[in-house]
Amino acid sequence: MGRKSIVGRLPVVYDPARRGFAVENSAEFVKTQICQKLDELAHGKPLRLTVTFEPERKGRSINQNRMMWALLTIMADAYNAGRAGGIQPEDCYIEMLEEYGLEYDFLELPVAAVPILRNAYRLVHIVELLDNDRCTVKASMGSSSFSTAQMTAFIDxxxxxxxxxxxxxxNVTAYWQEWQEVPK
Known part of the structure; x- marks a missing residue:
């Protein structure tokens, strides 16, 4: 097991009144899976672990993601004024992300490693081709790393x-009405 191997993530609730932790009912399945992994790692002997607690962070929802792509498709169609080709929803996505201050990591790597990097980052663009089959890329996680609050602001x-x-x-009017009914 490597230094930073994570066996699993178990959602718990801390109750300050009794100064204790409780596994959420919905997490029982996850708890069972984690225990199975720990049994495999322990090989029948006590296993030393480090437990880290961090506040729960609610990521963007599937409905927010669907809404975003529906709106970006309408935006691309508007920019293209009904003509085929041209601006794609992905182009609008990048434009909006950059307007909202999306941060990029700039990395230098072998050109052959770009497909591997695409597995780790949502957005990867080659900025410059360098000597020795190397390149500079800008990479970002895109909106997949947004919290629900960040995603709400982005969709707004x-x-x-x-x-x-x-x-x-x-359709935009209908989406707007639906969006106003969603608890934020």
């Missing part, structure tokens, strides 16, 4: 951009 920004460019699409 997409609605704002659609209004700015004059999109008058009944």
């Amino acid at each position: 920004g997409i609605f704002d951009r659609l209004a700015e460019i004059g999109v008058n699409d009944p």
Whole structure:
């Protein structure tokens, strides 16, 4: 087992009144899986572990992700004014992310390693080809690393951009009404 190997993540609730931790009912399955992994690692002997506690971070929801891509598709269609080809929803995604201050990691690596890097990062763009089959890339996790609050602000920004460019699409109106009903 490596130095930073994580066996699993078990959601718990800390109760300050009794100064104790309780495994959430919904996490019992995860607890069973973690115990099975620990049994395999222990080989029948006591196993020393380090437990780390960190506050739960709610990531973006599947519904937020669907809403984002539906709106970005409408945005691309508006930019293309009904013509085939041209701007893709992914182009609008990158434009909006950059407007919202998305941070990139700039990395130098062999050109042959770019496909491997794409498995670790959502967005990978080659910035410059260098000597010796190397390149500089800018890479980012994109919105997949956003919390629900960050994703809410991002989607609000997409609605704002659609209004700015004059999109008058009944689907956008329906999405806006649906979006206003979602608890934030």
